[in-house]
Amino acid sequence: MFAPLTWFLVALSLAAALFAVVLAARDKRINWTLLGVLGVIEVALLAQLVVGIVQLSQTTRDVSGPFFIGYLVGSLIILPIGAFWALAESSRWGAGALAIACVVIPILELRLYDVWTA
Amino acid sequence: MTDPAATKHGPGRILIAVYGVFALAATARAGVQIATKFSDAPIAYLLSAIAAIIYCAATFALAKATKVSRKVATTAIVIELIGVLAIGAFSYAVPDDFPDATVWSHFGQGYGFVPVVLPVLGLLWLRRTR
Numbered sequence: 001m002f003a004p005l006t007w008f009l010v011a012l013s014l015a016a017a018l019f020a021v022v023l024a025a026r027d028k029r030i031n032w033t034l035l036g037v038l039g040v041i042e043v044a045l046l047a048q049l050v051v052g053i054v055q056l057s058q059t060t061r062d063v064s065g066p067f068f069i070g071y072l073v074g075s076l077i078i079l080p081i082g083a084f085w086a087l088a089e090s091s092r093w094g095a096g097a098l099a100i101a102c103v104v105i106p107i108l109e110l111r112l113y114d115v116w117t118a
Numbered sequence: 119m120t121d122p123a124a125t126k127h128g129p130g131r132i133l134i135a136v137y138g139v140f141a142l143a144a145t146a147r148a149g150v151q152i153a154t155k156f157s158d159a160p161i162a163y164l165l166s167a168i169a170a171i172i173y174c175a176a177t178f179a180l181a182k183a184t185k186v187s188r189k190v191a192t193t194a195i196v197i198e199l200i201g202v203l204a205i206g207a208f209s210y211a212v213p214d215d216f217p218d219a220t221v222w223s224h225f226g227q228g229y230g231f232v233p234v235v236l237p238v239l240g241l242l243w244l245r246r247t248r
Contacts, residue, residue, distance in 0.1 A: 093129055
């Protein structure tokens, strides 16, 4: 696995989650800045998918392919659904729900790392 | 009586988000387990699949937030609570029957014990928005 990209994803997702929590605490809805950050994360996740598939095809490690690919593909749908769910809410709780979605990304990245190093 | 739509707003937004995460996680996990190594632990994997169905039902029913769907959600969440308590207890009592983890094994230890807290919060929320 390409560690710098994984850590970048973990760090940026946690930052986005924190941003969403701050918005919720200040009684604000999600804004374009946060959606822009989510866009960057999504592009990085796509890159991670490509990197992951290439590395999986070349590795001699005993990696569980279905779980590995599952985490890579699964991570792509979290933020779009989370953003949709947050935008459809007119209160601060929308930003709170998006924070949950953002926290899921680092968890998936760590699970991905576990599967890779198992 | 409050508007049933209240179920999906406010704090319910976060509750449903967490339910959605578990619906997705449980469905993906059960799918991979059953597709790749079903014969290793058929009972555990079938329970994984049942858990996945219940999480999906609870998520969609809470998110729909109609009078009828609230009843569906309540039923699903009660089953979920019974499931996590029963499987949690059984997985400690007879570990041999659970060679591989399900979402509910050891009261959801592998998921930070969220699976045992979630149905309680779900039922409290349904009561609060009644």
